[in-house]
Amino acid sequence: MERVNEGSDAELIKRFLKGDREALSELVDRHSKTAVRIAYTVLGNEADAYDAAQDAFVKVLRNLERFSGRSSFSTWLYRIVYNAAMDIGRKRRHFVQHKVDDDSDDPDVEAEAQNMREDGKEPMEQMLRQERAKSVRKCLELLPQKYSVVIRFKDIEGLSYEEIATILGTTKGNVMSRLFYGREKLRALLEKEKI
Amino acid sequence: MTREKCTNSIRRLLSAYADGELPPGRAVSVERHLEQCVSCRAELADINSLKAAVAAAQPQFDDAKLKSLATKVRVAYEKSPEPRFSEVVGSYVSFTRVRYAIGAVAALLLVAFLSFNWGFHRGSSTAGVILNNLTSDSGAITIGPEGDNYAVIRITRRPENDVTVSNVETPKGTDYTVTVDPDTGTTVIRLTSRPPDEGPKK
Numbered sequence: 226m227e228r229v230n231e232g233s234d235a236e237l238i239k240r241f242l243k244g245d246r247e248a249l250s251e252l253v254d255r256h257s258k259t260a261v262r263i264a265y266t267v268l269g270n271e272a273d274a275y276d277a278a279q280d281a282f283v284k285v286l287r288n289l290e291r292f293s294g295r296s297s298f299s300t301w302l303y304r305i306v307y308n309a310a311m312d313i314g315r316k317r318r319h320f321v322q323h324k325v326d327d328d329s330d331d332p333d334v335e336a337e338a339q340n341m342r343e344d345g346k347e348p349m350e351q352m353l354r355q356e357r358a359k360s361v362r363k364c365l366e367l368l369p370q371k372y373s374v375v376i377r378f379k380d381i382e383g384l385s386y387e388e389i390a391t392i393l394g395t396t397k398g399n400v401m402s403r404l405f406y407g408r409e410k411l412r413a414l415l416e417k418e419k420i
Numbered sequence: 421m422t423r424e425k426c427t428n429s430i431r432r433l434l435s436a437y438a439d440g441e442l443p444p445g446r447a448v449s450v451e452r453h454l455e456q457c458v459s460c461r462a463e464l465a466d467i468n469s470l471k472a473a474v475a476a477a478q479p480q481f482d483d484a485k486l487k488s489l490a491t492k493v494r495v496a497y498e499k500s501p502e503p504r505f506s507e508v509v510g511s512y513v514s515f516t517r518v519r520y521a522i523g524a525v526a527a528l529l530l531v532a533f534l535s536f537n538w539g540f541h542r543g544s545s546t547a548g549v550i551l552n553n554l555t556s557d558s559g560a561i562t563i564g565p566e567g568d569n570y571a572v573i574r575i576t577r578r579p580e581n582d583v584t585v586s587n588v589e590t591p592k593g594t595d596y597t598v599t600v601d602p603d604t605g606t607t608v609i610r611l612t613s614r615p616p617d618e619g620p621k622k
Binding site: 246249250253254257258261262265271275278279282283286287354357358359361362365376377379380381385386401402404405408411412415 | 428474
């Protein structure tokens with residue numbers, strides 16, 4: 226995860242509360258990537274992930290004055306993003322497990338194809354890497370959501386157990402257990418895929 | 421060849437160790453264990469390689485689209501109404517926790533109600549209400565479970581924290597006592613129970 230300076234977040238929040246709308250853009254820009262990825266982790270759909278992130282940002286901005294600072298701003302924001310994504314998921318009733326075989330909405334495929342075009346290098350190694358990444362994503366999507374979410378939060382976003390526990394509204398011990406069992410299941414799936 | 425694995429509790433620690441999430445003392449114990457255990461060393465290597473594979477599989481999003489999110493948020497923010505209280509609370513509180521909290525409160529109320537009822541029927545002394553936190557000058561309170569031993573009491577507070585009790589409604593077989601602590605001014609109303617031999621009311 227791109228760690229951002231919490232001190233700077235506090236500065237931006239102050240500026241925003243004083244009416245500086247540029248601070249709003251800066252605040253969104255610095256957290257948008259992680260926010261969208263967290264929502265995507267829950268929803269498995271890019272358009273919905275953007276909607277969830279947008280809803281969450283608006284909610285956060287509306288409630289900045291109430292932000293107590295007990296947790297960091299980013300953890301608070303990501304928790305709200307997670308809840309917004311869960312709400313959209315409940316409404317639309319499609320979760321990430323149902324998207325496994327559908328690459329058309331997968332942002333990774335497009336991005337990787339773009340990278341390959343730009344590199345113009347011998348594509349063999351990249352193709353293998355791409356295939357492996359695709360299989361890992363597929364297996365992650367086959368996992369029950371309670372496991373895939375913690376694995377992605379830890380290994381992709383680099384969040385701490387405490388941050389994950391706060392976002393999910395659970396305990397650190399629970400996060401530790403889910404990671405252990407989730408990794409066991411993921412490894413078993415990858416072995417089946419021969420990765 | 422399949423290697424013999426250590427217990428799940430040790431392997432769970434390995435997973436947390438790989439994440440750098442163990443407190444220093446625990447981490448040292450794991451390191452000591454790793455020095456002796458070939459299986460766990462291999463397991464740790466597996467976990468690290470899995471972590472790397474997952475990290476490499478992170479989804480990529482279009483930078484321009486991410487950049488445009490700030491503008492969309494700004495527009496939506498300007499248009500959005502002030503949040504309702506329930507929305508604010510909802511963003512902090514997980515549904516699971518709310519369900520647990522409601523369940524816990526319901527269980528406590530049930531236990532309190534049953535204990536109270538049981539004590540009453542057993543003829544143990546009483547149910548009581550302390551009136552030292554009475555904030556208004558008058559009011560009516562019900563003591564005891566409805567439909568059983570209970571009393572509806574009208575209370576009027578007079579100067580010097582003195583309390584009068586009037587308009588008492590109690591079913592047959594119940595009675596009450598009023599005591600006032602002269603030092604603290606605390607008034608306690610207690611219902612006396614039925615006679616012990618009468619048993620629970622059907």
